[in-house]
Amino acid sequence: MSILEALPGYAGRGSPERESEVLLSLVASGLSSLSGWWGQVDRRRPYDDRLQLGLDRLAVACARQGLEAPVGVADLVWSWCAERPMREWPLVLDPDAQADGELLLIDGAPSEFCREWARATRDLVADVHESALVNHVKDVARALGRPELYAHWRMLLTERAVLSAAEMIRQRNRFLDVPSWARWLDESYEPVPCEGTVNGRIAVCPRCHQWMTPAGGQGWLCPSWRCAVHRFGSVPDLREAEGAFRLRADLVGYIALPGRSELLLAKPLAARGARVVVSPGYDALDAIATWPDGFAIGVDVKDWRNPFLLARKIKRFPEWSGDHPYAYDKGYIAVPEDRTRGRQDYLRILRKHSTALQGQPHVQAITIEDLIKQCPDLGTPGEVTCGP
Ligand SMILES: [Zn+2]
Numbered sequence: 001m002s003i004l005e006a007l008p009g010y011a012g013r014g015s016p017e018r019e020s021e022v023l024l025s026l027v028a029s030g031l032s033s034l035s036g037w038w039g040q041v042d043r044r045r046p047y048d049d050r051l052q053l054g055l056d057r058l059a060v061a062c063a064r065q066g067l068e069a070p071v072g073v074a075d076l077v078w079s080w081c082a083e084r085p086m087r088e089w090p091l092v093l094d095p096d097a098q099a100d101g102e103l104l105l106i107d108g109a110p111s112e113f114c115r116e117w118a119r120a121t122r123d124l125v126a127d128v129h130e131s132a133l134v135n136h137v138k139d140v141a142r143a144l145g146r147p148e149l150y151a152h153w154r155m156l157l158t159e160r161a162v163l164s165a166a167e168m169i170r171q172r173n174r175f176l177d178v179p180s181w182a183r184w185l186d187e188s189y190e191p192v193p194c195e196g197t198v199n200g201r202i203a204v205c206p207r208c209h210q211w212m213t214p215a216g217g218q219g220w221l222c223p224s225w226r227c228a229v230h231r232f233g234s235v236p237d238l239r240e241a242e243g244a245f246r247l248r249a250d251l252v253g254y255i256a257l258p259g260r261s262e263l264l265l266a267k268p269l270a271a272r273g274a275r276v277v278v279s280p281g282y283d284a285l286d287a288i289a290t291w292p293d294g295f296a297i298g299v300d301v302k303d304w305r306n307p308f309l310l311a312r313k314i315k316r317f318p319e320w321s322g323d324h325p326y327a328y329d330k331g332y333i334a335v336p337e338d339r340t341r342g343r344q345d346y347l348r349i350l351r352k353h354s355t356a357l358q359g360q361p362h363v364q365a366i367t368i369e370d371l372i373k374q375c376p377d378l379g380t381p382g383e384v385t386c387g388p
Contacts, residue, residue, distance in 0.1 A: 020091035023061065025121040026054035031081060031110045032118040047073045049132045050125065061090040081105040081114075126250035133187055134255070138282045140180050148387030149175065151279040153184055155386060157251055158259030161210045162202055163189060165243035189245035202244060203236035208260060211246045212236055224257060261303045261336055262286045265368050266384045273378030277385055280326045284318045288326045291376050298328035301368065303336055307346045310335075311353035317363050331363035334371050 030050030051073045058076065062069035067090055070076040080089070081104035093099050102113040110118075118125075141150040156171060163171060168189065172182040192202050196213060198220075203212040205222040212220035220236045227234075247256055266276045266287050274289035280298075290296040298317060304310035317331045333350070340346040347365045351357050357365060366374075 016092040017094065019057070019061070020093055021121060021124055023054055023057040024086075024089075024091060024093070024117060025125040026050045026057065027076070027081065028104060028110070028114045029118040029122070029125050030054060031077065031104055032115055034077075034110075047077075049136050051076060053132055058090075065090040077105065082108070126248075133184075133251075137184055142282060144178065146178070147280070147282055149178060149181065150282055151277075151386035153181075153188075154255060154259060154279050154283075156185075157188055157247055157255045158263060159209070161247045161252065161256060162192070162204055162239055163245045164240065165245075168245050188248060188251055190248055192241045192244045192246050196246065197241040200241055201238040202241040202246065203238055206234045206237055208257065210252050210256060223252075226257075258301070258303060261368070262301045263384070264336070265299060265301055265334055265372070268372045269375060270382045270384045272372070272375055272382070273380055274375070274382045275385065276382065277326065277387070279386070281318060281320075285326075285331075288328055289375070290328075291378065291382075293376075295376065296326075296328040297371075297375070298326070298331045299334050299371070300332070301334050301336075303339065305339065307350040308353055311350050311357075314350075314354045314356040316356045317360055331360065332371055333357065333363065333365045334368045335365070337367040337369040340367055 027050070030048040030053075033048045033050070055070060055073055055076050058080075059069040070080050083103075086093070086099040086102045086104075091099075099113070103111055104114040105111065137153055138150050141147055152174075160167070160171075168185070172185050175181040192211075196202055196211065198214045203214075203220040204210070205212050205220075205224065205227055207227050208222060208224045210222065210224055212222045215221045262278060266278055266289075269287070269289040270276045274291050276287050276289045278287050280288045285298045286301045287299045288296060289299070298320070300314075300317070302310055302314070304313075314333060318326075320326045320328060335346070335350075347367075350365050354365075357363055
């Protein structure tokens with residue numbers, strides 16, 4: 001639950017108030033990101049994808065009220081944000097928001113109203129924006145014909161929750177032929193805020209490798225539920241916070257934590273001699289493991305508590321066969337073993353309610369541990385890789 005949802009009078013998901021807040025938050029945070037330290041919106045910079053998402057929603061709101069919608073992002077920014085006060089937008093906002101006469105852009109710079117709205121509703125926009133960033137990275141990688149870029153980005157976020165200033169520079173320079181790469185990292189990490197530090201240090205959880213938060217004089221807390229039971233049991237890895245960057249909170253939950261369960265599978269399979277490609281086909285699956293004799297498996301890792309809800313989220317496996325570089329013999333939905341502990345009906349419920357599993361008998365639901373045990377073991381290590 002976000003901070004906003006905890007407030008009295010908060011409008012629920014899908015209500016016109018909520019929809020208006022999301023729309024305005026997208027536009028305000030998109031505008032804020034377009035301006036540099038000097039405040040002016042830089043017309044040479046590419047438009048932020050949040051503005052496109054805001055525009056799409058605005059077009060719907062305009063259609064509902066019979067208004068003419070902006071014709072593109074430039075029109076949204078320079079005719080709407082710069083010239084129309086909020087009372088002329090088709091939005092339903094709490095009167096206490098006192099938005100009526102406000103403009104989002106004044107003299108080419110985001111107004112104070114715009115900046116404060118973006119800051120106050122960061123949680124609200126995170127939901128929408130996290131997938132927007134993921135889709136954006138996928139789209140660019142696809143346009144360049146470089147699927148490994150997407151996989152490298154995902155792997156970096158999964159393995160490195162905190163980057164020192166020097167590491168950030170090194171990581172930004174990894175793909176100098178792809179200018180978007182550095183921008184993706186700028187969008188994915190944020191400077192470590194003061195409240196995330198104690199005595200100039202930031203802590204990294206030794207179990208899930210995510211950054212921890214200070215627990216008011218009682219050490220550090222890991223926000224990941226998987227670590228909650230071991231809260232004070234393990235010694236955090238302390239890093240210098242000065243100049244360092246940490247993964248954005250929404251991407252921890254959306255990319256890094258799921259990514260870790262994928263690596264918990266990929267690394268042992270590589271140890272058994274397989275060449276393991278992670279995120280093949282822009283996440284069509286989580287991993288393809290191929291042994292030197294040609295035997296290959298395709299795996300999707302799913303870390304859900306509730307098998308009934310998980311069943312609805314399982315997609316059909318891609319039909320890669322013949323001389324496709326990712327052709328596989330068997331497909332698996334693999335769940336961490338602790339999800340099924342004491343719940344013998346977990347996999348049965350999953351199979352019973354998943355039309356994707358029923359429609360693809362060559363795909364089997366299994367625990368990660370059982371899957372690893374079933375796979376060949378050559379005794380010589382293979383590798384985990386991002387590209388074909
Ligand atoms: Zn942890």
